[in-house]
Amino acid sequence: MKKKIYIFDTTLRDGEQTPGVSLNAKEKLEIAKNLEALGVDIIEAGFPVTSKGDFEGVKLIAQNIKSSTVNALARANKKDINTAYEAIKEAKRKRIHTFLATSDVHMTYKLKMTREEVLEKIREMVSYAKTLVDEVEFSPEDGSRTEKEFLYKVLETAIEAGATVLNIPDTVGYSTPNEFGKLIKDIKENVNGIENAIVSVHCHNDLGLAVANSLAAIENGAEQIECAVNGLGERAGNAALEEIIMALKTRNDIYKINLDVNTEKIYRLSSLVSHFTGVKVQPNKAIVGANAFAHESGIHQHGVLTNRETYEIMTPESVGFKTNNMVLGKHSGRHAFENRVKELGYDILKEDIQEAFIKFKELVDKKKEISDKDIEAILNHGRIELEEKYKLKSFNVSTGNKITSTATVSLEIDGQVKEEAACGDGPVNALYNAIERLLGSNREIKDYNISAITSGADALGEVSIKLESKDKIVIGRGVSTDVIEASVLAYINALNKE
Ligand code: KIV
Ligand code: ZN
Numbered sequence: 256m257k258k259k260i261y262i263f264d265t266t267l268r269d270g271e272q273t274p275g276v277s278l279n280a281k282e283k284l285e286i287a288k289n290l291e292a293l294g295v296d297i298i299e300a301g302f303p304v305t306s307k308g309d310f311e312g313v314k315l316i317a318q319n320i321k322s323s324t325v326n327a328l329a330r331a332n333k334k335d336i337n338t339a340y341e342a343i344k345e346a347k348r349k350r351i352h353t354f355l356a357t358s359d360v361h362m363t364y365k366l367k368m369t370r371e372e373v374l375e376k377i378r379e380m381v382s383y384a385k386t387l388v389d390e391v392e393f394s395p396e397d398g399s400r401t402e403k404e405f406l407y408k409v410l411e412t413a414i415e416a417g418a419t420v421l422n423i424p425d426t427v428g429y430s431t432p433n434e435f436g437k438l439i440k441d442i443k444e445n446v447n448g449i450e451n452a453i454v455s456v457h458c459h460n461d462l463g464l465a466v467a468n469s470l471a472a473i474e475n476g477a478e479q480i481e482c483a484v485n486g487l488g489e490r491a492g493n494a495a496l497e498e499i500i501m502a503l504k505t506r507n508d509i510y511k512i513n514l515d516v517n518t519e520k521i522y523r524l525s526s527l528v529s530h531f532t533g534v535k536v537q538p539n540k541a542i543v544g545a546n547a548f549a550h551e552s553g554i555h556q557h558g559v560l561t562n563r564e565t566y567e568i569m570t571p572e573s574v575g576f577k578t579n580n581m582v583l584g585k586h587s588g589r590h591a592f593e594n595r596v597k598e599l600g601y602d603i604l605k606e607d608i609q610e611a612f613i614k615f616k617e618l619v620d621k622k623k624e625i626s627d628k629d630i631e632a633i634l635n636h637g638r639i640e641l642e643e644k645y646k647l648k649s650f651n652v653s654t655g656n657k658i659t660s661t662a663t664v665s666l667e668i669d670g671q672v673k674e675e676a677a678c679g680d681g682p683v684n685a686l687y688n689a690i691e692r693l694l695g696s697n698r699e700i701k702d703y704n705i706s707a708i709t710s711g712a713d714a715l716g717e718v719s720i721k722l723e724s725k726d727k728i729v730i731g732r733g734v735s736t737d738v739i740e741a742s743v744l745a746y747i748n749a750l751n752k753e
Pocket of ligand 1: 269354394396397422424425426427457459
């Protein structure tokens with residue numbers, strides 16, 4: 256019989272630790288729903304003790320996700336574990352994941368604890384978590400750099416205390432595939448009671464080896480893989496979910512595992528995560544990059560046209576890329592639009608379709624041909640309902656290479672219209688200064704990014720900005736055929752998320 260591999264997604268926890276990334280509760284729920292539809296076994300929904308926002312996000316996910324297990328992270332102390340439990344207690348399937356560092360360097364310089372104290376803390380906290388939930392996962396942080404004999408003791412202690420999953424993190428992405436595979440094999444052979452627990456791995460990508468290390472672990476007996484969409488995560492990120500899944504599926508002749516995943520949902524999930532986090536997917540990224548299935552050289556194109564298998568080891572359709580990039584236009588009606596939305600994998604309520612169709616019609620007036628990318632932009636931007644405290648009424652800019660840019664902006668704030676003007680270093684800066692003057696505040700722009708969604712002079716421009724205000728970072732996005740308008744819309748979108 257084929258063995259089962261559990262897919263544990265940590266996009267919403269380790270992935271959210273990507274520098275500059277911050278998701279609100281509704282965005283997290285939307286991602287979690289897509290992970291559930293993909294068939295992920297466990298969703299690590301967050302680290303509830305770290306902030307009220309994170310707690311609320313985990314709670315919302317716990318209330319809404321039914322077929323995947325909802326997991327919350329906690330350090331090995333009662334406050335973290337209690338907070339994690341409070342956040343996930345309503346979930347149909349729930350798990351607490353607690354961790355403590357076990358490498359000499361972490362214990363000496365970070366924890367300032369002896370080996371005995373660490374073992375005692377693990378015993379105490381895993382037992383405590385077990386009084387709250389049936390499923391307890393324990394991670395010896397920096398596991399791959401922990402002295403082996405001590406690591407065995409750590410794992411035995413966690414098993415005796417009731418841990419059902421033992422996760423071995425390569426926290427700093429230091430391992431190599433042979434070495435990491437051997438570590439998993441040694442653990443399976445030397446740890447008492449390991450046959451009663453699931454062995455998991457969590458690999459970071461500092462040397463670009465996270466996926467290779469995870470696959471080596473599977474070859475040596477690991478049963479759970481922790482990964483994140485688009486490889487997000489601390490520093491260089493985690494093993495990429497889409498790469499792990501497609502490697503397991505495409506090379507099932509080697510891995511011989513039972514993988515119950517709807518791979519056609521991958522592309523949609525990847526673009527949603529990229530959209531919400533503001534982290535772009537590089538074009539040559541495996542599986543989900545724009546070039547992943549593009550064939551440039553004549554020889555390759557000829558080969559693919561004759562028989563796709565010459566240069567394609569998996570089909571674009573199998574990960575949800577639509578090769579039939581049908582173009583809609585002025586004469587496309589609601590039916591054609593709705594059909595295309597469904598074909599693109601969106602599951603949207605009737606009233607939302609109506610709203611998206613209105614936006615589609617507005618866009619058709621500005622742009623002759625509407626591609627799949629344009630439709631995705633329309634849909635992604637309307638995904639999360641915001642209470643719109645701030646609405647754009649109008650703006651006006653005067654700019655040129657020999658004058659100082661000046662801008663006037665008119666906003667509706669809680670139903671009241673206000674207007675201000677300001678100058679700035681370029682049109683966008685002038686508009687942002689006018690908005691800040693109008694609000695009487697001074698937010699800091701941490702990042703500003705502009706990109707074209709499709710090609711051509713009439714392409715939709717997408718602006719994403721990161722605003723720091725009230726000690727938190729919010730990401731705003733705006734889309735328009737006019738990049739100045741997209742910039743203003745992105746700013747207002749960020750304000751509405753504060
Ligand atoms: O990288 C790491 O060690 C972690 C643990 C919390 C599992 O993220
Ligand atoms: Zn990690």
